[in-house]
Amino acid sequence: MTPQFNRDAPVLDVRGLTKGFTMHHLGTQMAAFDDISFQLRAGEFLLLKGRNGAGKSTLLRTLYRSYLADSGQILFHSTHGVIDLARAADVDVSFLRKTEIGFVTQFLTARPRVSAEALVAEPLRLSGVAADDALEQARHWLYAFGVKRTLWAAYPTTFSGGEQQKVNLARALILPQRLLLLDEPTASLDVSARAALIDRLAELKANGTAMIGVFHHPGDVAQLIDREIDLTPDAKAQEEREDVVV
Amino acid sequence: MTAMTMDAPRFVETKPLLTARNVSKSYGDVQALCDVSATVYPGEVLGIVGESGSGKSTFLRCLNLEETPDAGSYSLDLPDVDGNLFDLDRYARRMLCATRIGIVYQNPHLGLLMNHSSSGNVAERLLVAGERRFEVLREKARNALNASEFPLDRMDAPPIELSGGMQQRVQLAKAIALEPALLLLDEPTTGLDVSVQALVLDTLKRLQQERRITMVIVSHDLGVIRTLSDRVMVMRRGAVVEQGLADQVFQDPQHEYTQQLVHAKL
Numbered sequence: 001m002t003p004q005f006n007r008d009a010p011v012l013d014v015r016g017l018t019k020g021f022t023m024h025h026l027g028t029q030m031a032a033f034d035d036i037s038f039q040l041r042a043g044e045f046l047l048l049k050g051r052n053g054a055g056k057s058t059l060l061r062t063l064y065r066s067y068l069a070d071s072g073q074i075l076f077h078s079t080h081g082v083i084d085l086a087r088a089a090d091v092d093v094s095f096l097r098k099t100e101i102g103f104v105t106q107f108l109t110a111r112p113r114v115s116a117e118a119l120v121a122e123p124l125r126l127s128g129v130a131a132d133d134a135l136e137q138a139r140h141w142l143y144a145f146g147v148k149r150t151l152w153a154a155y156p157t158t159f160s161g162g163e164q165q166k167v168n169l170a171r172a173l174i175l176p177q178r179l180l181l182l183d184e185p186t187a188s189l190d191v192s193a194r195a196a197l198i199d200r201l202a203e204l205k206a207n208g209t210a211m212i213g214v215f216h217h218p219g220d221v222a223q224l225i226d227r228e229i230d231l232t233p234d235a236k237a238q239e240e241r242e243d244v245v246v
Numbered sequence: 247m248t249a250m251t252m253d254a255p256r257f258v259e260t261k262p263l264l265t266a267r268n269v270s271k272s273y274g275d276v277q278a279l280c281d282v283s284a285t286v287y288p289g290e291v292l293g294i295v296g297e298s299g300s301g302k303s304t305f306l307r308c309l310n311l312e313e314t315p316d317a318g319s320y321s322l323d324l325p326d327v328d329g330n331l332f333d334l335d336r337y338a339r340r341m342l343c344a345t346r347i348g349i350v351y352q353n354p355h356l357g358l359l360m361n362h363s364s365s366g367n368v369a370e371r372l373l374v375a376g377e378r379r380f381e382v383l384r385e386k387a388r389n390a391l392n393a394s395e396f397p398l399d400r401m402d403a404p405p406i407e408l409s410g411g412m413q414q415r416v417q418l419a420k421a422i423a424l425e426p427a428l429l430l431l432d433e434p435t436t437g438l439d440v441s442v443q444a445l446v447l448d449t450l451k452r453l454q455q456e457r458r459i460t461m462v463i464v465s466h467d468l469g470v471i472r473t474l475s476d477r478v479m480v481m482r483r484g485a486v487v488e489q490g491l492a493d494q495v496f497q498d499p500q501h502e503y504t505q506q507l508v509h510a511k512l
Contacts, residue, residue, distance in 0.1 A: 024502035025509070065491060067498040069250065080257045089255040090477055090491050091287050096257070111451065111473075112444045 005042050005208035010077050011179055012040040012063075012210060017072035017086070019055070019062050032058040033231055035072070040179075042208040045201075045224045047215065050231035056214040059231065060181045062086075063212070064103045065093045076101070078178065098126050102177040104185045108168035110156040116142060117152045120170045127175055141170035145196050166193050173200050180204065182213035186220045194220060261323045263288045263460045264428060269308055269318030271484075278304045279315060280484040286428075289458040293475030293492060295468060295507065301484035302464045306432050308332075309462060310349050311339040322346065324427055344374040348421025352433035354413035357420065360406040364416045365391065367405065371423045390419040395449050411442035415449070422453065431463040435470055447473050468507065472496055480504045 019032040033055035040046055048056040061067040063074055065085055074085040078100050083092060097103075110119070117138045124134035142152050145166040151159065156167050165188050172185075182201075186194055201224055205211060215221055262285040271279040279301045286292045294302045307313040309320065311331060319330040324346060334342065343349075351357045358367050368387040377383055391401055396415040405413045414434055421429055434450070435443040451474060454461060465471050471478060472492060479489040480501065488501040499505045 021498070022500070024505050061497065066493045068490070068494060068500065071250070078257070083256060084253070087250045087253050089253055089258070091255050091258040091290070092253075093491060094290075094476055111448065113448050 007041060007043055009042040009208075010039060011042055011044075012038075012077070012212075013073075013075040014038050014040075014063075015073040015075065017059075017062065017074060018070045019058060019067060020070055032062075036229075036231075037072075038229055040210045040212065042178075042210055043205055044226045045205055045211045045213065045221075047213055047218055047221075047225045047228040048231060049218070049228050054231040054233070056231055057183055060103070060183050060212065060214060064097075064101065064181055066103075076179065098123070100178040102172055102175070102180045104169065104172040104180065104182045106165065106168075106184050106187045108156060108164040108171075110159075110164065110167075112157060113155060115153050116147065116156045116159075116167045119156065119167060120174055123171060123175045137174060138170065141174050142167070144200070145170050146190075146193050161188050162190060162193070165189055169193070169197055169200075173197075173204065176204055176207060177209055180209050180211045182211060182215075184214055184216055186215060186217065198224070258287065260288055262286055263290075263323050264309070264321075264462070265323075266305075266309065266320045267318055269305065269315045269320070271304060271308065271313065271315040277484050279308070279318075282318075282481070282484070282486055284462075284479060284486075286460055286462060288460055290477065291454060291461040291463065291475045293471035293478045294462065294464045294481060295466065295471050295478060296481035297466055297507075299483070300481040302481045303432055304484075305481070306349075306430050306462065306464045309428075310347060310430050311343055322428065340374075344371060345424055346426050347428045347430060348424070348426040349430040350414065350417045350421050350432065350434045352436050354405060354410075354417055357417045358405045358413065361404050363402045363404055364396070364408070364419075365401040367416055368420045368423050371420050375424055386423060387419070390423040391416070393422060393453065394419040395445075409442070410438050411446055414438065414446050418446075418449065418453075422457075422459070425457070427460060429459050429461045431461060431465075433465050433467075434463070436465065436467065443470075450474060468496070480507070 015037050017036045018034050021030045021032065023030065048059060050056050058067060062069050069086040072086060076083055076085050078096060085093065117135060120141060121134035121138035124137060125131060139152060147163060147166045151163065156164050169185060185197060189197065198221060205224060264286040266284045269279050269282045282305055284292065296302045304313060308315050314332055320332050321330060365387045368390050369383040372383050372386055388398060388401065392398060394415040396412065396419055405416050435446050438446060447470060453459060463471065463474055475492045477489065478492045478495040480487050480495065482503050488495060488504045495504060496508055499508050
């Protein structure tokens with residue numbers, strides 16, 4: 001199938017991004033990463049590598065604006081134009097999170113008395129899809145990730161960790177985004193749910209979603225990876241290489 | 247420290263519903279509010295945190311036009327609502343509050359007549375707005391109580407006979423009866439049992455999602471603020487020390503005081 005998008009279209013252009021944490025009670029500064037630059041195009045999958053503490057998750061959260069950058073630019077090519085996420089207004093960031101930028105974590109944030117299917121349908125509803133339609137698609141994805149039908153209308157607060165994670169993935173991946181940030185989404189997944197996840201990521205990628213991911217076992221997603229960046233300080237920059245295979 | 251100042255909104259073109267600028271208020275020698283500014287967009291929930299005496303409740307009372315600050319301006323982007331609302335006379339304030347602004351207080355005695363029926367408390371709000379037909383009053387009160395998930399078989403019981411969680415639901419029903427543009431919440435779940443608190447929060451979240459009500463919620467409880475808010479403003483000694491997206495303020499607090507608050511949470 002021919003992709004319906006332009007493979008050369010830039011999605012993200014990160015320039016000189018630097019992040020540290022000031023810990024006032026200790027009177028200290030802790031550097032997270034320094035002067036990171038890379039580009040990402042539509043449909044590309046970038047793997048973040050590096051030892052524990054190298055700043056992989058911190059980078060993802062900085063791109064999502066859960067963390068504030070110290071300096072540098074995060075130029076996001078949205079459908080509305082280019083915007084620097086490092087300093088975009090909060091309301092613009094909120095707006096883009098509802099429509100173009102997704103974040104997949106390892107944990108579900110369940111809410112009391114909200115059913116699994118309602119939780120999964122929510123991102124679609126917030127993006128403007130009619131409630132019936134959203135619910136139908138939510139059920140489809142709960143099925144695809146292997147959540148038992150009897151649990152769809154139940155409250156996930158009481159589900160096991162594995163079942164919660166399936167609900168979480170269904171919710172996080174239901175709405176195709178322009179940019180998807182993945183923070184170890186394969187943790188605690190059984191084999192069939194992992195296969196469903198990889199299928200869904202491949203489908204989104206084929207339709208143009210750009211992805212940046214952190215994985216404990218990058219082998220899980222080996223077939224999706226286009227490039228990688230090693231955040232370990234002093235690691236040789238690999239982002240220009242096209243031939244990296246994990 | 248934060249190196250960057252944020253840009254003005256570029257993609258979101260709707261105007262803020264609420265704009266407050268440089269609001270200051272002193273009580274004698276005590277500066278309760280010092281140059282507090284806030285903007286809230288339609289459908290957004292702004293959370294205000296801070297310890298007792300930070301000025302957060304005083305600010306909320308200013309937004310409810312119960313207090314007049316010494317300086318500052320306050321506007322709501324609504325049809326027929328113009329100018330600095332702090333300049334309105336008492337009658338205009340009362341009408342504006344009755345029809346466009348709802349409030350839920352921590353202490354239900356402040357918001358309710360404790361010995362009148364719950365449905366009557368809700369209907370009173372509609373009476374102020376000019377509704378006189380009994381059947382309409384009753385029906386609208388019933389709908390508002392139902393939306394607040396109040397058990398309708400108790401709608402004629404006076405609040406004094408109800409539990410704390412139920413009293414808050416009556417306040418909420420009264421606050422939303424006229425479908426206000428702005429809902430103000432002052433420690434709405436403080437003092438309730440944790441399980442009851444979760445249910446009231448859930449009702450608020452549901453109302454917010456279904457009706458896209460713009461809310462300002464004040465609490466010293468970070469969990470409450472985190473559950474409900476899109477954006478958070480941190481106040482200390484009458485001044486705003488930090489504001490940002492809720493997840494950012496909680497995960498990457500910049501100001502020393504916010505870091506203390508976040509680290510002190512259980």
